[in-house]
Amino acid sequence: MSLAPRLDLRQSQSLVMTPQLQQAIKLLALSNLEIETFIAEEIERNPLLDTSGGEDERGAPDAEPELQAERDGPADSSELLDGGATTGEPSLDVDFSTETFHHDSASDSIGGLDGGLGMGGTGGGGSSADDGPDFDSFSAPDLSLADHLTAQAGASIAGPDLFIAQHIIDQIDEAGYVTAPLLDMATRLGVSLARVEAVLAIIQTFDPTGVGARDLAECLTLQAKEADRYDPCMAALIANLDLLARGELGRLKRICSVDDEDMADMIRELRNYDPKPGCRYGGEPVPAVTPDIFVAPRGQGWAVELNSATLPRVLVNRAYYAEVSAGPQDKSSKAWLSDMLASANWLVKALDQRQRTIIKVASEIVKQQEAFFRNGVSHLKPLTLRQIADAIEMHESTVSRVTSNKYLSCARGMFELKYFFTSAIQSSEGGDAVSAEAVKSAIRTLIQAEDARKILSDDTLVDMLNAKGFDIARRTVAKYREAMGIGSSVQRRRQKALEGA
Structure with a gap:
């Protein structure tokens, strides 16, 4: 072996993750609403991008994306990332300044597709001039709990005590409970504990009843006093809420010195109280989930369509490019303009490929889970990402990105795409595995159909499921039951006893 220095020439192949490829991978994982935000940022950065349909900025589409589950879709994003080896299309890191795109986005053809589902808004997506006004935008913002309490404090407290009251209100959480010890507040403000307690007692008279409590028992006590139901028996019941939670009604009756009828009446009274009185104020409205894909029966098959209402129409403003490029330019300006054109062309093509890929993945999911769409969740089949990837000849990671943060709307409701991928449970009769x-x-x-006098244990559930053809272990039943938020047989028995009290 020679130790002398020398020069060697070697050839090797490697996949280079260009910025365009990295961006294409990122786009696959974004939902339609996130794509809308991304496009808005790109339009602000790139003057050659436009969302308003120009007069001659685009030609006729060269191909329409297939929307039917039983049809074969166009080229997928795996081919895009592979450099278009199987379709003859260029990879994302080519010189787009020499490319001409006649089909700027999939929404070009979706809007004019015959027999469209009609569930995704009008033609080009985004917003339409025919859309009615959003009356929710005119509503006044919800009053926060802190603002509500501050207004009441200003009307009933004055002087230094108002400053103490404001400090206490700042320590009340969204459920209406005081979260900081009163002694710490008194030390911080330099006042006596008795004075802080006196101000808190005033706040506890504010609306909603029960606000300013330091624990659940005090919250219920305040509401019982407001309802004039706080007698020694009710006080004893509230002081022993742990026994009530465990369903030890016999012991509670002895402690409260009441009979069955009085105990049942007190429990009904407690149920009418609000354990979190502050939650009715200042809660952020839960945003509605916007579907990315619509599925509807069409003849013997299924129609699968992207929600065009959340997909802005992105076009390359070639007229503006021609106007700018025709004027006097220096070398740097010309290079910048070429970069903007290449970036705009790439974005339009990447968005088109993304939509085609989503349609292809969603169509295969509908094909694999057709029994679910026709008959319900009991017919949901076990499905993995690899099965979908193999069926449509994509990489498993691509399918994973496509199914992330995206929702499908059908006649049975709204489902995240990940919902359709579940593990398999073997059949006890040797048949096909179930989801x-x-x-x-x-x-x-x-469990919903069980008799209150005969609560089903996990062992009994296992026997009943085996009789239905499910080969499942007891620990699996317990795991699924807990995942659905259903208590054990002991907890359900106590709950039934409380409901019957």
């Missing part, structure tokens, strides 16, 4: 979601649905149905 874990189907097993969960069966467990929920059995």
Whole structure:
């Protein structure tokens, strides 16, 4: 072996993750609403991008994306990332300044597709001039709990005590409870503990009743006093809420010195109280989930369509490019303009490929889970990302990105795409495996139908599920039951006893 220095020439192949490829991968994982935000940022950065349909900025589409589940879709994003080896299309890191795109986005053809689902808004997506006004935008913002309490404090407290009251209100959480010890507040403000307690007592008279409590028992006590139901028996019941939670009604009756009828009446009274009185104020409205994909029956198959209402129409403003490029330019300006054109062309093509890929993945999911769409969750089949990836000849990671943060709307409701991928439970009769979601649905149905006098244990559930053809272990039943938020047989028995009290 020679130790002398020398020069060697070697050839090797490697996949280079260009910025365009990295951005294409990122786009796959974004939902339609996130894509809308991304496009808005790109339009602000790139003057050659436009969302308003120009007069001759685009030609006729060269191909329409297939929307039917039983049809073969166009080229997928795996081919885009591979450099278009199987379709003859260029990879994302080519010189787009020499490319001409006649089909700027999939929404060009979706809007004019015959027999469209009509669920995704009008033609080009985004917003339409025919849309009615959003009356929710005119409503006044919800009053926060802190503002509500501050207004009441200003009307009933004055002087230094108002400053103490404001400090206490700042320590009240969204449920209406004081979160900081009163002694710490008194030390911080330099006043006596008795004075802080006196101000808190005033705040506890504010609306909503029960606000300013330091624990659940005090919150219920305030509401019982407001309802004029706070007698020694009710005080004893509130002081022993742990026994009530465990369903030890016999012991509670002895402590409260009441009979069955009085105990049942006190429990009904407690149920009418609000354990979190502050939650009715200042809660952020829960945003509605916007579907990314619509599925509807069409003949013997299914129509799968992207929600065009959340997909802005992105076009390359070639007229503006021609106007700017025709004027006097220096070398740096010309290079910048070429970069903007290449970036705009790439974005339009990447968005088109993204939509085609989503349609292809969603169509295959509908094809694999057709029994679910026709008959319900009990017919949901076990499905993995690899099965979908193999069926449509994509990489498994691509399918994973496509199904992230995206929702499908059908006649049975709204479902995240990940919902359709579940593990398999073997059949006890040697038949086809069933989905874990189907097993969960069966467990929920059995528990909902159980007799209050005969609560089903996990062992009994296992026997009943085995009789239905599900080969499942007891620990799996317990795991699924807990995942659905259903208590054990002991907890359900106590709950039934409380409901019957």
